[in-house]
Amino acid sequence: MIRRILLATCAASLVGCAGASSEVVAPGAKVPISLSRGVRDADGEIVPQSRQEVVGRFEQDATVWAIGYSFAKLDPTTDISDAINAQVARAKGQAVVRLSVRSKPCALNFVEVLNWLPFWPGCSNLVIVGDIIRVKSKPPETVFAPLPVPRPKADAPETAFAPLPTPRTRAVVPAARPESKKSKTPVKKVGAR
Amino acid sequence: MRLLFLLSALSLATTACGGSVMTAQRTASPVLLGPVDRVGGHRASAQRSGEATLKASTEAGVYMHAYGTYFMASRFDSGSTPATLSLLDATSGKDDCDVHVSNLTAGGWVLNSFSTTWWQDESELRAWVRKSGQ
Numbered sequence: 001m002i003r004r005i006l007l008a009t010c011a012a013s014l015v016g017c018a019g020a021s022s023e024v025v026a027p028g029a030k031v032p033i034s035l036s037r038g039v040r041d042a043d044g045e046i047v048p049q050s051r052q053e054v055v056g057r058f059e060q061d062a063t064v065w066a067i068g069y070s071f072a073k074l075d076p077t078t079d080i081s082d083a084i085n086a087q088v089a090r091a092k093g094q095a096v097v098r099l100s101v102r103s104k105p106c107a108l109n110f111v112e113v114l115n116w117l118p119f120w121p122g123c124s125n126l127v128i129v130g131d132i133i134r135v136k137s138k139p140p141e142t143v144f145a146p147l148p149v150p151r152p153k154a155d156a157p158e159t160a161f162a163p164l165p166t167p168r169t170r171a172v173v174p175a176a177r178p179e180s181k182k183s184k185t186p187v188k189k190v191g192a193r
Numbered sequence: 194m195r196l197l198f199l200l201s202a203l204s205l206a207t208t209a210c211g212g213s214v215m216t217a218q219r220t221a222s223p224v225l226l227g228p229v230d231r232v233g234g235h236r237a238s239a240q241r242s243g244e245a246t247l248k249a250s251t252e253a254g255v256y257m258h259a260y261g262t263y264f265m266a267s268r269f270d271s272g273s274t275p276a277t278l279s280l281l282d283a284t285s286g287k288d289d290c291d292v293h294v295s296n297l298t299a300g301g302w303v304l305n306s307f308s309t310t311w312w313q314d315e316s317e318l319r320a321w322v323r324k325s326g327q
Contacts, residue, residue, distance in 0.1 A: 021300020029227030030234065035294070035318075036220035042233035046221065070302045081227070094232045100216035101299045103314045109303035110310065124300045124314070135232050 016115035018108065018122030020066035020073065024101055028081030031088050032095045033130070039095045047135050056091030056132035058084065058099070063106070063125050070122045080128060091132045099130035215299060215316035217292075224292040224320065292320045 032039050041047050060083045064075035084096060106123035114120050217224045228236050301314035 015304060015306045017302060017304045019300065019302025021298055021302075024226070024297045024299060026227040029229060031227075032223065032229045032232060033226040035215070035224040035226065036217040036222060036292075038221050038223040040223055040231045040291075042231055042235070044231060044235075046223075047232070064300065070300075084227070098216065098218050099226065100214050100218075101297060101316060102214045103299040103301050103316060105301050105303070105312055105314055109301070109312070110305070112305055112310075115303065115305070122302065124302075126299055 016112060016117075016120075017069040018111075018115040018120055019070035020064045020075070020106070020122045020124040021070070021103075022062070022064035022073065022075045022078045022124070022126065024078050024080060024126070024128065026079065026081045026084055028079070029084045031084065031093070033084060033099055034095070034097045035099045037097055039097050039133070039135075041135055051136040051138070052097065052133045053136055054131045055093045055134045056087065058087050058096050058128075058130040058132050060087075060128045061125065062128070063123050065121055065123050067121050068118050074121075078126060088132050092134065093132035094134050096130040096132055099128065102127040102129075213299070213301070213314040213316050215297065215318055220292070222290050222292055224294060226294045226297065230291055230293075291323050293323060294318060294320050 026033055037049070037052075039047050039052075041051075060080050062075075062078050064073075064078060066073045066075075088094075088096060104125040104127065106125055108120075109115065109122050109124075111120075115122070223230065230236065296319040297316070298318075299314075299316040301312065303310065303312040305311065
């Protein structure tokens with residue numbers, strides 16, 4: 001029983017490890033590469049989405065390797081400069097935006113027993129994608145020209161402005177009081193017979 | 194031997210999907226990988242305003258196999274959100290800053306014993322910030 005436990009403990013302590021990682025660089029890129037959606041034009045202004053025309057898709061795969069339980073990197077850096085320059089030139093683009101770097105597990109890392117060995121190679125798949133864009137020219141700014149003002153000719157006689165006729169005011173006639181009605185009936189004199 | 198075959202098959206199934214992603218698509222500021230910072234080939238000066246280190250986009254998982262039963266559990270972190278949030282913090286959400294990547298490392302590793310396999314894929318980005326126009 002003790003022997004079995006010891007054997008199981010020894011087996012459980014046998015730990016394998018494999019893997020790889022790499023630094024993605026682009027020191028020789030001739031165009032701006034942005035991991036975000038933002039990029040600046042030649043004037044230093046952020047190019048809005050409306051001026052970004054996607055003309056292609058940048059894609060680059062790489063498998064990086066390491067040995068010695070992933071400590072000894074066989075591919076310490078992954079340079080994508082040449083791929084960027086070539087694919088951007090092919091698409092006639094001017095920049096790469098929305099770049100993403102995906103690392104995917106490699107099947108070799110999962111092989112048990114063999115990855116106990118220090119010289120068993122580990123690997124990792126890197127998938128680097130992005131949008132190749134061309135920057136549209138700025139739309140012409142709308143300039144509101146002032147309306148033409150007629151200029152008087154130099155030799156034109158001065159225009160005599162006639163005085164405006166004064167408006168006649170209607171005299172307000174007070175309303176005539178209604179005359180007291182004279183009784184046309186004969187006045188009956190009292191006492192007259 | 195059967196166990197080895199089964200584990201290898203499981204690992205192949207695992208590798209078919211997953212992985213970590215490093216991107217910053219929601220950030221308004223340019224997050225520049227190369228030396229060119231403008232369309233047309235302008236190269237930025239090396240004057241730095243601040244520095245930020247981001248560690249994001251980690252996918253990790255573990256499956257345990259004991260007594261002939263396999264359990265599998267995975268943890269997926271959203272791809273761009275942590276990096277984007279950190280970058281937004283680094284640039285204060287403004288677009289007058291350029292973020293220059295000084296180190297972008299991606300990779301993964303597997304650690305396993307008889308009973309457990311642990312794998313992790315991660316990306317790490319170190320960057321420095323420069324005010325636009327400097």
